[in-house]
Amino acid sequence: MGFLKMLKTQFLCHLIICYVFLVSGFIINLLQICTLPLWPINKQLARKINCRLAYSISSQLVALLEWWSGTECTLYTDPESFSYFGKENAIVVLNHNFEIDFMCGWTFCDRFGVLGSSKVLAKKELSYVPVIGWMWYFLEIVFCKRKWEEDRKTVVESLQNLRDYPEKFWFLLHCEGTRFTEEKHKISMEVAEKKGLPKLKYHLLPRTKGFCVTVQNLRGTVTAVYDSTLNFRNNEMPSLLGVLNGKKYHAALYVRRIPLESIPEDESECAAWLHKLYQEKDQFQERYRQNGHFPGPIMNAPCRLWALLNWLFWVCLLVYPLCILALRLLVSGSTFTVLSTFFFCITASAGIRWMIGQTEIDRGSNYGNKEVQMNNK
Numbered sequence: 001m002g003f004l005k006m007l008k009t010q011f012l013c014h015l016i017i018c019y020v021f022l023v024s025g026f027i028i029n030l031l032q033i034c035t036l037p038l039w040p041i042n043k044q045l046a047r048k049i050n051c052r053l054a055y056s057i058s059s060q061l062v063a064l065l066e067w068w069s070g071t072e073c074t075l076y077t078d079p080e081s082f083s084y085f086g087k088e089n090a091i092v093v094l095n096h097n098f099e100i101d102f103m104c105g106w107t108f109c110d111r112f113g114v115l116g117s118s119k120v121l122a123k124k125e126l127s128y129v130p131v132i133g134w135m136w137y138f139l140e141i142v143f144c145k146r147k148w149e150e151d152r153k154t155v156v157e158s159l160q161n162l163r164d165y166p167e168k169f170w171f172l173l174h175c176e177g178t179r180f181t182e183e184k185h186k187i188s189m190e191v192a193e194k195k196g197l198p199k200l201k202y203h204l205l206p207r208t209k210g211f212c213v214t215v216q217n218l219r220g221t222v223t224a225v226y227d228s229t230l231n232f233r234n235n236e237m238p239s240l241l242g243v244l245n246g247k248k249y250h251a252a253l254y255v256r257r258i259p260l261e262s263i264p265e266d267e268s269e270c271a272a273w274l275h276k277l278y279q280e281k282d283q284f285q286e287r288y289r290q291n292g293h294f295p296g297p298i299m300n301a302p303c304r305l306w307a308l309l310n311w312l313f314w315v316c317l318l319v320y321p322l323c324i325l326a327l328r329l330l331v332s333g334s335t336f337t338v339l340s341t342f343f344f345c346i347t348a349s350a351g352i353r354w355m356i357g358q359t360e361i362d363r364g365s366n367y368g369n370k371e372v373q374m375n376n377k
Ligand SMILES: CC/C=C\C/C=C\C/C=C\C/C=C\C/C=C\C/C=C\CCC(=O)SCCNC(=O)CCNC(=O)[C@H](O)C(C)(C)COP(=O)(O)OP(=O)(O)OC[C@H]1O[C@@H](n2cnc3c(N)ncnc32)[C@H](O)[C@@H]1OP(=O)(O)O
Pocket: 085, 092, 094, 102, 104, 105, 106, 108, 109, 118, 119, 120, 121, 122, 123, 126, 144, 145, 146, 147, 148, 149, 151, 170, 171, 172, 173, 174, 175, 176, 177, 178, 187, 188, 191, 204, 205, 206, 207, 208, 209, 210, 211, 226, 228, 255, 368, 369, 370, 371, 372, 373, 374, 375, 377
């Protein structure tokens, strides 16, 4: 094992990375709070500032993926679609099988300059996660409880809010609503059977309501749907802990650009359209499993230096005071100070472990684990 590779597995390195992420994150959350008085005066300026502040947080995870773990993210798409990326607002439909799919998504957002403003229909629980969840309030992320009767009003309102957003954005939808597990897959295929829909091998049955309402409310604001299918080479099952340990993964993303005009306006036709889309996605996954690549040429979307520069900036700013503090602590010799610092570090580590746990499928929700009564919603 090379020295650098060994260094990346060291707990002390992880502690420093997490410390930088947490402290910089809290500083940015605080700055975001400071923008509150600006919202009623100049909403568009407040939004633009918050996009830049959010970039400073989310790009740290991009830097971790690209520069620390060296993960390769390959983009399969046609040149025509490629020419639109980053130049228009779009709805991204992505499969939800991997613990780091959000990091790969963010990486592509960064490559096309829409990372700060990227949006998602996220489960409400994520809004309580420190740093990222709090940052999302200021980005006007759309949250849902995954209970349609309760969500309908808030989701529509949040989507309508985005109609005058001043920055180009991608709106991410994991239509499966939860991450793939064998158990959830079995149950969702029972639902598919009852609905007379073809079975899917690699996806859960998509929930159509969120997609239809998004298309309805963002018509005229977004111009296309990016049907995106993600997989990893050699059945890799990547994790955030793996990335933190410097493990290199190989992601492949296949993107088809579908103009929004071609998506039916009628709700049941729109739902049928989405089911057909997932049947096609399933075939793409099958081909990837068999051939090791997606259809379409590989397009070169190079990673940018900004994520790394932002990360280095925070490291320089925050690691020096940490060293001074540690040194002072050592020379102070006060048992009380040493013990309280020790307990503070343990609590912070437990906190960060809990945050990482949010990305782990084994600790995922029970949503989709039981079949919801059909026609009961
Ligand atoms: C060039 C590069 C291109 C792309 C780059 C890629 C990506 C980058 C883009 C942007 C990045 C931005 C941000 C990323 C950062 C972080 C994101 C991370 C994660 C957050 C994601 C989440 O939190 S996912 C969870 C929350 N989101 C969703 O659930 C969305 C999908 N869900 C819906 O749309 C739902 O409809 C709903 C949530 C709106 C409502 O939920 P509800 O449960 O009430 O659903 P439904 O009413 O729809 O469900 C009932 C219908 O489902 C049938 N049913 C019943 N049981 C099941 C079952 N077990 N499985 C499947 N279906 C079932 C039931 O029969 C009902 O059917 P109907 O026909 O009657 O509707």
